[in-house]
Amino acid sequence: MTFDFEQKLASHGLELRATSVATLQVNVGKLCNQACKHCHVDASPKRTEIMTRETAEQVLAALRRFRILTLDLTGGAPELNPSFRWLVTEARALGTHVMVRHNLTVMFEPGQEDLSEFFRAHQIEVISSLPYFQEQQTDAQRGNGVFTKSIEAIRRLNAVGYGVDGSGLHLNLVYNPVGAFLPPAQSAIEADFKRELQSRYGLTFNQLYTITNMPIKRFLEYLRRSGNEERYLRKLVEAFNPNAVAGVMCRRLVSVDWTGKLYDCDFNQMLELGVAENAPQTIAEFDPIKLAQRRIVTGVHCFGCTAGAGSSCGGAVA
Amino acid sequence: MSYYEEDDLSRFGEIGKHRPDLFAKFMDWYQACQEDGALSKREKALIGLAVAHALQCPYCIDAYSQSCLESGSNLDQMTEAIHMASAIRGGAALIHGLQAHNSVHKVSM
Ligand code: SF4
Ligand code: SF4
Numbered sequence: 001m002t003f004d005f006e007q008k009l010a011s012h013g014l015e016l017r018a019t020s021v022a023t024l025q026v027n028v029g030k031l032c033n034q035a036c037k038h039c040h041v042d043a044s045p046k047r048t049e050i051m052t053r054e055t056a057e058q059v060l061a062a063l064r065r066f067r068i069l070t071l072d073l074t075g076g077a078p079e080l081n082p083s084f085r086w087l088v089t090e091a092r093a094l095g096t097h098v099m100v101r102h103n104l105t106v107m108f109e110p111g112q113e114d115l116s117e118f119f120r121a122h123q124i125e126v127i128s129s130l131p132y133f134q135e136q137q138t139d140a141q142r143g144n145g146v147f148t149k150s151i152e153a154i155r156r157l158n159a160v161g162y163g164v165d166g167s168g169l170h171l172n173l174v175y176n177p178v179g180a181f182l183p184p185a186q187s188a189i190e191a192d193f194k195r196e197l198q199s200r201y202g203l204t205f206n207q208l209y210t211i212t213n214m215p216i217k218r219f220l221e222y223l224r225r226s227g228n229e230e231r232y233l234r235k236l237v238e239a240f241n242p243n244a245v246a247g248v249m250c251r252r253l254v255s256v257d258w259t260g261k262l263y264d265c266d267f268n269q270m271l272e273l274g275v276a277e278n279a280p281q282t283i284a285e286f287d288p289i290k291l292a293q294r295r296i297v298t299g300v301h302c303f304g305c306t307a308g309a310g311s312s313c314g315g316a317v318a
Numbered sequence: 319m320s321y322y323e324e325d326d327l328s329r330f331g332e333i334g335k336h337r338p339d340l341f342a343k344f345m346d347w348y349q350a351c352q353e354d355g356a357l358s359k360r361e362k363a364l365i366g367l368a369v370a371h372a373l374q375c376p377y378c379i380d381a382y383s384q385s386c387l388e389s390g391s392n393l394d395q396m397t398e399a400i401h402m403a404s405a406i407r408g409g410a411a412l413i414h415g416l417q418a419h420n421s422v423h424k425v426s427m
Contacts, residue, residue, distance in 0.1 A: 132392070177387065181384055188389065189390040234328075
């Protein structure tokens, strides 16, 4: 069995190249009010690395100049960056579609009480992690008390129209396996989430995305501590699905870190694997034409995107 | 040599070194049984888990515990399936008590 991703691609006559830059995914910093066990960013309340206004202005300049369709804001908890609301407001004024990777509990931090209203006012697409519809699993992964707060946050989002049919306000939830196993079929588990959240709490949402845990950073530490590393990697490699390769997210997005450096995805960003050398390296040099055909920089973690039905920021891909 | 090795689960295919034709037939049938049909994959994984417990096969218990997780089941649901298997085993043993009763009555005054 090969753990070499490039070799695996080659054995199927494939190579990984970008096709376009439809989305700019901006990680505005590692500061977060949570410290989840599976976090690939190693984010926590102790982290101090966050994007400055100057860099955020360069992001905005790139959106304006090249009319990028979607701005996908992530972190940490992106809302904790002091430039967050400014960047969202300016990007929306350009007509850019804005998605926020919102962890739900940040809504209860000081100064964030009106967050659901802010999202609604700017017609933001909200994407939120809820690893499971039961408290025990969710708290095991994301910390004690997170489930209860998350339920309350979804209630607030529903109250302003998020996840409610016909409102046009999208609330998509993210399922992660709580442990060293692969996610179930997206449509099957989505039906379970819808039924359980509705019957237990009267909550609604639009879509459920299943995302595979990446064997990097905090989740990799967990795999090592629990003696699951080899078994999990083997599982990912055995589940390699050549049909998932066309849908991996790096083919259509560029990821920006808090300093303005460019990467093929948020995972490569955390591993400090920058974009191919012959492509622009920073947001100041950003040029979607030069980035569109770039060769993607890969590693063993890429098996996480191509296992089974595949995994991306928008869930399963195949 | 110990009787059960965890790694043997991934070596299952080696059974097919002898009479590969039979093993291929078994695998085709086995795989086809797992797919979504009138029952969902998740329901089938729970049945697999229950049967694995009734048979007390450590390989199957490990494999179907993973299948249950990977088809979205939680420990409450899995434990209910295990109770079903155990209850039916228990009931099946108990109803044979009537055989014993019949046997005793047959020779009793
Ligand atoms: S997974 Fe999300 S919410 Fe959890 S620590 Fe990481 S960035 Fe924060
Ligand atoms: S890990 Fe990143 S670079 Fe690798 S396949 Fe996934 S999205 Fe692409």
